[in-house]
Amino acid sequence: MPIIHIDNKPYEVKEGKNLLEACLSLGLNLPYFCWHPALGSVGACRQCAVKVFKDEDDKKGRIVMSCMEPVKDNLRMSVDDSDAKSFREHVIGWLMTNHPHDCAVCDEGGSCHLQDMTVMTGHAYRDYRFTKRTYSNQYLGPFLNHEMNRCIQCYRCVRFYKDFAGGKDLDVFAAHNHVYFGRQQDGTLESEFSGNLAEICPTGVFTDKTLKEHYTRKWDMTSAPSVCQGCGLGCNIIAGERYGTVRQITNRFNGDVNGYFLCDRGRYGYEFVNSKDRIKAPMVRHSPAEGSNGIPLMQHIRSKIVSKKVIGIGSPRASLESNFVLKQLVGADNFYLGVSAADHSLVSLALKILQQGPVRAASLQEAAAADAVLILGEDVTNTAPMLALSVRQAVRRIPVEQAINNVHVPAWQDAAVREAVQDSKGPLYILNVLETKLDELAKGAYHTAPDNIARIGFGVSHLLSDKMPEVTGMSDQGKAIAQEIATTLKNAKNPLIIAGYGSGSEAVIKAAANVAWALHDLGIDAMLTFTVPECNSMGLEMLGGHRLDTAMDQVLHDAVDTAIILENDLYRRLNHHTANHFFKSIKDIILLDHLYNPTAEKATVLLPAGTFAESDGTLVNNESRAQRFFQVFTPGTDVQESWRWLLQAGVATGNASLAGLVHLDDVVSAIARTCKVFAGIDTLTPGAGFRIAGQKIPREPHRYSGRTAMQADVNVSEPKPPEDSDTALSFTMEGYRGTPPSAMIPFFWSPGWNSVQSVNKFQVETGGALRDGNPGKRLIAPNVNGHTPFFTQVPEPFLPLAGHLLLVPLHHIYGSEELSVHTPGIAERMPAPYIMLHSEDAKRFQVAEGYLLHFIENGHHYTLPVIINDTLQQGAAGIPVGLPNMEIAEAPQLIKI
Template identity: 50%
Template sequence: MPTIYIDNRPCTVAAGLNLLQACLSSGFDLPYFCWHPALGSVGACRQCAVKRFKDEKDTRGELVMACLTPADEGTRIAINDPEAVQFRAGVIEWLMLNHPHDCPVCDEGGECHLQDMTVMSGHTYRRSRFPKRTHRNQDLGPFINHEMNRCIQCYRCVRFYHDYAGGTDLNVFACHDHLFFGRFEDGPLESEFSGNLVEICPTGVFTDRTFKAHSSRKWDLQTAPSICPHCGLGCNTLPGERYGELRRVRNRYHHQINGYFLCDRGRYGYEYANSDRRIRQPLQVRRGQAPATPLTAEAALAQWAAMAKGAGLIGIGSPRASLEANFALRRLVGAENFYAGLSEPDACGLETVRAILTDGPVPSATLQGAGLSDAALVLGEDVTQTAPLLALNLRRLRYRKAAVMAAGFQLPVWNDAGVRELAQLNLPNLFIAAPHATRLDDEAAGTLHVPVPELLRFAQSVAAVLDAPEAPAADPGDPVTALAWQSAQALLKAQRPLVVAGMALGEPALLQAAAAIAARLKAMGRGAELCLCVPEAGSMGLALMQARALTAAMARGAADTLVILENDLWRRSAPEKVKAWLAQARHVVVLDHLATATTAAADLALPAAAPAETAGTWVNNEGRAQRAYAVMPPADPARSSWRWLQAMARSAGRVDLNGWQTIDDVAAELARTLPPFQTITELTPAVTVPTAAGKLPRQSHRYSGRTAMNAQRDVHEPKPPADPDAPLAFSMEGFDGPQPPGLTTRDWTPGWNSEQALHKFQGETAGLLAHHDPGRRLIAPAGKRQSLQMPPPAASPKLAAGEFQLVPLHFIFGSEELSMAAPAVALRAPKPHVGLGPDNGFAVDGQAVWLRIGDLLTEQIVRIVPGLAPGLMGWPVGLAGMPPIVLPAVARVEQ
């Protein structure tokens, strides 16, 4: 650990840093623009100049760019040297020459890195009298607003979008002071990670377009730490609320999971919470026979009490409800009557994932860990669509490989331009085998597009090569065995190989095959890891609860009284069966926050709080339990699902759930009841007051309008709502000291108003938050089964001419239920269609075909899916407007 001297103060910093990182992690303020902890240094902005001295006798020194100078042992620098201060003030004055000075109407204002750095450098008055250069803006789609005049040419956007996230449609155009950052022509940004430009851009060139429709300042947003509910990865988010409406989602840094970035589904899917489809009060639905009538909570509970009297209860849980809500339902109906509410393939797949991760020898990879592996094999999953941020991290493999090579050239890893030059020379050891081309194929050293039985044969060939590494490739003419040999050799050479699989194809055998490959690598002494993608935020929690699937509940025949928790059963099983089953049930009660087909078929619908309005624990695909807190209180009479279920138990005359006062009581009982959840009581600091000063405020100390926002209704200010479920208060008052990790409500520190303030909360830049890793891993590999058996080969189905096997097609925008209630995401979703391979011999792109699937006859538009094997037809999953089909199925083209 080198010691450097900053303004004559000795500082011990981590090895291998540059001076800018060293200054920031030692607590000094030094302005910068082009450097970013995840992107490294390029030295484009010249803002971080410091004076470097040869030794303690040197008084003259020389100006160097801190971000491009290594922090070697004994380096002496001065940040406050007058010459360096003047240089930095000059640079910011140049950067501001063409700035349009429109901060009042800019959505970045108040959390703008350029504002912060301008103030920090002391530039206050414009001296230049020359005209400003101007640019025309582009329409970049529903996610991003473009205002090019605010640009300071730091190149961060292109370095993130193009170099880091692999996007191809945003670049830099023109030359000298005409530089233009945008697309070649107007149109939505194609990358699934475009939303990160909002946080990457240090000024207001790229701002959140959905936020523009209801803009607020950062200080006016009520924020609380939350977990993204839109996929199974459990990214940490920081949603913001104002005037009772969810306004935006920002990234919340987690060292092991999402790091600095979110995907666009996670960032823009939030508007489901403001949707017109929200259920705002209890409804007597009468199964759609008559118009629904609103009820008071008391009347609804009285109706429920009548339904529950002497009736046998059946509870259907949900992978989009929190652990506590599912457990409360399990307690209400009894463990033997609780079902997970998962489709048969999902339940089967999740049980496989659970068994592999808890019994097998191979640990699950964290998201950031996946990006640090040196060889990866993706089996059957289009990760960009099902687990987007995993795709972003797999894109780092190329850079990772180059960074290892860079050590041989004595090139530091933070030297971004240099390392990327090296990265160009080679493809990463990433191999993808899937039924069709995936968005990640451009990064892969080898790809294979074959149907599922062939995927299994591929996995078996990989395992065979791992068992006998010296044997030559069996048949170079066979693409399956050829790629198997190539990828197995790469995995063998790797120290930290990664195997990725998932549930997208509904084929548990693929998960077992991935586990078997990883187990073989582990047995060879490699640090092998498995990354198994699960579909929904609550999937893994349900898997650990080991509840039976929906079909098991339906197999029991007509139910007496059904309680369905935050679940649309129409998405889980064949609609006609679900419809018939619900019709047979004597009473159906649904708790949900969005109106769905299931709520329409109920007797009683109760308004549950949306995930942003309630505390809850979520387990991600890696097995990490994390607590999310309510950003805003649910509008009365909506309440957390577990509170409804507790009230329902009480109305039915039961007293055993009355002991639950807070969500921690529910979690504690869950921890006592089910062994896998033993440690969830330690998730975050106790909910009791963390300090004598009170709870942590969700509102900033600058939060405005407290005495006017409700004054049109009542001039007397209301008391802030109480929140027994969190160590946080719906208030601007409370403990204002350092916030514990996992409870950070904002990235802010004096002088640093933008999200760049984050480095003040990290031990070192891009390091742990206050040396702490929020969340608890519930799964540790027990290693009970040392060598996992390969699943048996599957037989290819016999297809007649004109018949196609349907394979699921997943879409980041379109396949997930909640985000499709957000208008911006819905705009980016594809139209209903079916996918066919390029040489299918039947139809061209855009052609309408008639298909017979079982008893259903439907007309669909054909879209060509690159790489889709002959004999396969892609069927979009969960896309609105598609006829409901339960996969697997065969489609016949009707003439």
């Protein structure tokens, strides 16, 4: 490890880094703008100037940009040198000449990197007395606000949006001191990762528009570490609350999962927490529970459970704790997983493959480091958006490595590397039913029906290993594709195979497993990623329970009196008729949920369940990583965690298996004790008794304001602040002010670093893992030495059937998820219901674009407007799944027209 001398003090630093990274990693305060740990250096802002000396005797030195200078052994430099200091102060003075006088009305204020850096350099007074340049703003859609006057031309936005995230509609225009960052014309930013601009931008050019609706400064928010509920990837987030509503979601760095970024569904999908459709008080038969018939609520519940035949229906969007307590309450024999038949089969298959196979599941960061990617039947941009961002990085890995070796530039020299890389891409193959956004990066993208995708997958695995079944009757084109993919994967070191719930086909998942396992057999370090539909799909499957259709059989045989449904809208799991039938045949429904939905209409007892912001719990993501999320605020209504409601029901009914469980820690250790698969989840975060220097960790920053006035309109005497008996976090601003354990960082802040860039101070090195390790624990280890259970059954090729269409599911980042559509901005970007047909099929059924196609399925009439897309295989029809107005619950399925 090289030794560098900073201000005559020797420091050991890591090789291959630049001086800025080295200084920041050492904890020194050096201002910067254009550099970002995920984007590398371009040396555009001239802010991070330091002085470098030739040797010990050199007293004059030269000013260099520290982000452009590699670390060398025995290098001598100075951060505190007066020339370097005054250079930095002048640079920021120039950057600020045109900065508008509007911090008071700027949403970035208080978490602004420009403010922090200005204070850090000591540029306290404006010397410039002349006119300021101004710009007109653009409308950028429902997620981001544009205020170009505040721009300091660091180019971070385009470098992230275009270069990193592959967006096409944000660019830099004009010339010299007139450069303009925006779109070619007003309009919604198309990228699914546009929200990150609010964090990437060091000042307030791009700010969070949903935050603007209920604006709160960062210092005024009660924040807690949380986990995104938008899809199965489990990205880490920080949720901030003020006056009883959630105000903002920001990224919580986790070096193994989401890194520095989030997708827009995750960032903006929080507004359901504040929805007016929230269930706020318990209801019995649609009237307030307390005093209903003069009986206390718990007695109502008791009378519906004790000496009755009760079933419990779990939920993939509820925490592990809630599902576990429900399972204990009703007994394992009566516990059903509240997921559709297709999702159940797909997720249990994926789990089986990860548990029994020798290939590991890739984390998002491992996926970003893959050198060849094969995507089978998955539109990852819509089913697991952040995985698409990882794939975009993976495609760059080989060309970047070549550039580093051939041109001899370090990887952080972003502009030079991009110049060397040009348009060359690493191998990515996509087989999907439709075109995807990633197709533009792919060496090959092929579109066909799910069964045919699986057949090509099986073909690839056969070419890799003779142990795999041969696919007979494959077309020449199919053979060629399989050959090409097999050759590429064989030459890769860390190939990644992606499949999942997107295609709705088990055969595709089996094919993906076969390919990965065949590669593993060849001694290649292959990785597998299976996407799963919801935030706790994997955890629910690992917990285990019966299929929902068997619950239906039970109910139809009149063997059930009461169903306890946990955070689930069964109208999204069963088709409309089956669900109606279910509710008609059952006497009492006890539902715990956040929002009024069709299932809530049918509930006899309705209990208000806390959302992620009002609950503590654990989620297991698609790679079986268990992660804890913490309650952000106490709602002040009857809303509480589902597991707490169920524990109270357990007490009321005298349930022995739940006896003695009161707090989160009790439940978590009960899970770890009873279920072997979850061993270790009790150590994810320190328990409720954890203290640093005898203190809890505060959820509120030390500048939190208004404590003695917030509730003064109700009563001038301040109430006692709420206590958190479940965790080591407190709901107040009192507590330990140092670095908390990595799994419980409520917000990123460090003296002098108010913006999100302060995450540097929480990492072992810039861009590296958080101190004391990235949070979360992977529960499944690959079964390396066991027998690999290859799949031998190759599906038959897909043939269009006369008079029939195969419905294939199409997922939408905005719309397919149940809760995020309650955000108006996401609802605005949601597609209207449709059915997608090939033009030949449209001819066959005598419809054209925009016509309504009518069909009857299971006695239910469906009428959907037609969209024509010739990429779709003939005989297949695409339907969007999960949209609020779509009623078809089961796809894929064959329907008669």
